[in-house]
Amino acid sequence: MKISEILTQSPKPFPSIEIVPPLKGISKEELVSSIEPFMEFCPPYINVTCHRDEYEFRPEADGSYTRHAVRRRISETAVCGAIQSHFKAEVVPHLIGAGMTREQMENQLHDLHFMGIENVMALRGDCLVGEKRFTPEPGGYRWASELVEDIRSFEKEQGASFCVGVGAYPEKHFEAPNLEMDIENLKRKVEKGADYIITQMFFDNAVFYEFRDKCRQAGITVPIIPGLKPLSTARQVEILPETFSLDIPAELVREMKKHAADKAVCYEIGARWCAEQCADLLKNDVPAVHFYTMGKSDNIIGILRSCF
Numbered sequence: 001m002k003i004s005e006i007l008t009q010s011p012k013p014f015p016s017i018e019i020v021p022p023l024k025g026i027s028k029e030e031l032v033s034s035i036e037p038f039m040e041f042c043p044p045y046i047n048v049t050c051h052r053d054e055y056e057f058r059p060e061a062d063g064s065y066t067r068h069a070v071r072r073r074i075s076e077t078a079v080c081g082a083i084q085s086h087f088k089a090e091v092v093p094h095l096i097g098a099g100m101t102r103e104q105m106e107n108q109l110h111d112l113h114f115m116g117i118e119n120v121m122a123l124r125g126d127c128l129v130g131e132k133r134f135t136p137e138p139g140g141y142r143w144a145s146e147l148v149e150d151i152r153s154f155e156k157e158q159g160a161s162f163c164v165g166v167g168a169y170p171e172k173h174f175e176a177p178n179l180e181m182d183i184e185n186l187k188r189k190v191e192k193g194a195d196y197i198i199t200q201m202f203f204d205n206a207v208f209y210e211f212r213d214k215c216r217q218a219g220i221t222v223p224i225i226p227g228l229k230p231l232s233t234a235r236q237v238e239i240l241p242e243t244f245s246l247d248i249p250a251e252l253v254r255e256m257k258k259h260a261a262d263k264a265v266c267y268e269i270g271a272r273w274c275a276e277q278c279a280d281l282l283k284n285d286v287p288a289v290h291f292y293t294m295g296k297s298d299n300i301i302g303i304l305r306s307c308f
C-alpha cells in the first residue's frame with residue numbers, strides 16, 4: 001500500500017519509525033528483534049535509511065595508494081527485504097542521489113519494483129567526509145528534485161508506480177541562503193512529483209508550525225509529517241546542532257547539561273521533552289509523527305505508549 005493511501009485512509013494520526021541498516025556482521029534475527037518492540041504500536045510503515053559508500057586509500061607494494069569503496073552497513077534494499085518478510089508494515093527505502101549514476105539508480109528502482117516495494121524517499125545525500133561541497137557523480141543528481149523527476153520517468157517507462165516522499169528542514173537546509181529559497185526548492189520537488197514531506201528533527205514545535213504555515217503560503221499542499229528524535233545523552237546537545245544544523249531550545253540544553261553526569265536522568269529528560277512535543281503535535285493537525293530511532297527503542301517506545 002502507498003503511504004499516500006495510508007495518509008488518506010487513516011482516521012487519526014499514526015506513528016512511523018525510521019531505522020538505520022545494521023552494520024555488517026549483525027544478523028537478520030538481531031535486526032528483526034530490534035524492530036519487534038515497535039510493532040505493538042502498529043506503525044504502518046518503516047523507513048530504512050541509505051548510506052553512501054565511504055572511500056579509503058590503501059597503500060600498495062610500490063608505495064602508491066589506491067582508492068577503495070567501503071560499505072560498512074547492509075544495504076537498505078536487503079534490510080527492506082528482511083522487514084517485508086517478517087512484519088506487516090510497508091517499507092520505505094531511502095534513495096540518495098549522492099554517489100550514484102543515473103544507471104545505478106535505474107537498476108535500484110528495478111530491484112525495488114521487482115520486490116513489490118511501492119514507496120521510496122527521494123533524497124540528495126551529502127558530501128563524503130573531507131569534501132567541502134557536494135559534487136554529483138558525472139551525469140548524476142545535483143538536487144533531489146532531479147531524482148524525483150527520474151523516478152516519475154522510470155514509472156512511465158516500466159509500468160511501475162511509487163509513492164515518493166521528500167525531506168524538508170523547518171530550520172532551513174544548511175546550504176540554502178534563506179528559508180524562503182529553501183521552501184521554493186522544496187516546492188520544486190513537489191512539482192516534480194513528490195507526494196508528501198517528512199521534516200528533519202526539531203526540538204521546538206513553534207518552529208515546525210511556522211515552517212508549515214510558510215509552506216502552505218508558498219502553495220505546497222501535500223502532507224507534511226514532522227520528524228522527532230528524543231535526546232538520549234547530554235553530548236547530543238553539542239553533536240546534533242553541528243551534524244544537522246538545528247537549534248536546541250535553551251531550556252532543554254540547560255536541563256541536559258545540569259544532569260550531564262547522570263545518564264539515566266538525561267535519557268529521561270530527552271524522552272519527556274519529546275513526548276511533550278509529540279502530544280502537542282497530535283493536537284495540532286499533523287497526519288502522522290515520524291520517529292528517528294537511530295538504533296534506540298526504549299525511549300521511543302515510552303513516548304509511543306504515552307501518546308498513541
Ligand code: FAD
Nearest residue numbers: 049050094123124125143144167168173175176182185200
Ligand atoms: P535537496 O532537496 O536537493 O536540497 C539540498 C540543498 O539544495 C538545499 O539547500 C536546497 O535548498 C538546495 N536546492 C535544491 N534544489 C535546488 C535548485 N534547483 N537550485 C538551487 N538550490 C537548490 N541522508 C542520507 O545520506 N541518507 C538518508 O537515508 C537520509 N534520510 C533523510 C531523511 C529525511 C526525512 C531528511 C530530512 C534528510 C535525510 N537525509 C539522508 C539527509 C539529506 O540527504 C541531506 O540533508 C542532504 O544534504 C539534502 O538532501 P535533500 O534531499 O533535502 O536535498
